[in-house]
């Protein structure tokens with residue numbers, strides 16, 4: 001598969017349009033951390049797409065006006081974001097040849113708190129890419145449903161790598177791996193008949209341990225992998241982790257899942273601790289929560305576990321398997337106290 005397939009049609013007719021789209025965020029289980037030019041991932045990743053945490057975007061296109069982008073987040077003008085989108089649109093012109101031939105007013109809002117550390121770039125670029133594909137279909141002709149999704153995923157990737165996984169629900173793979181049809185250029189759905197029922201109804205409750213700006217942006221974080229002496233081994237390990245992950249997902253091996261997912265999260269943070277300069281993205285509350293989860297599991301054998309993004313907040317994962325009430329009350333009584341303002345975003349992955 002090459003980028004040729006995604007080049008835009010030379011013939012198109014433009015006119016004023018207003019389109020709107022919505023896209024959820026996602027949380028990686030095998031993490032993407034490290035990339036090559038043109039947003040090619042250094043290793044394959046797999047994620048769950050969330051059900052409730054979404055970005056809703058309205059894109060107004062004013063044909064034949066000078067190219068410019070104006071963006072609003074929850075009603076407030078965001079100049080920095082507009083600059084980022086302008087750069088992004090210029091970068092993807094070969095795939096959408098009409099894209100610089102008008103003016104844009106883009107209004108977005110997230111259904112989750114901005115400071116939560118939930119990947120708003122994933123849902124944000126996902127929603128923008130979906131709007132662009134809608135415009136492309138109006139201006140240059142229809143694509144099949146599969147082509148449209150694949151092109152949206154391809155374009156979202158060029159905005160923010162992990163965004164390409166948000167285009168599909170359920171479990172999603174990005175990066176060349178043993179998964180059929182997988183590619184470095186766009187994400188694909190993990191085959192549904194290879195997933196045990198237990199993994200099709202899962203909770204992700206995000207504990208907001210630390211609200212506010214992250215101390216390392218993902219651009220800087222990926223860049224640090226270029227000089228990290230453990231990077232190659234890490235990329236290799238992520239590739240290798242697909243082998244047990246496939247078996248785990250097929251057989252419903254929840255214990256194997258817990259071990260692998262927590263290991264991936266801790267590895268991501270370990271990589272940042274071993275970077276130059278080093279970053280410690282966990283806060284005291286993050287460590288306290290992790291220790292409490294481990295104690296809880298030792299005492300109850302209930303399947304509560306965690307993953308982390310490149311930040312301090314903890315994603316609490318647990319299946320809806322009949323034991324969730326005990327887990328939920330443990331979270332409320334023992335874990336919520338480690339958040340800044342009793343902050344928790346309750347999401348679910350049901351597909």
Ligand code: PMV
Nearest residue numbers: 028031032160161162218310
């Ligand atoms: O898509 P980016 O460039 O923001 O990178 C995301 C990286 C992680 O969220 C830490 C891991 C992942 O695979 O989503």
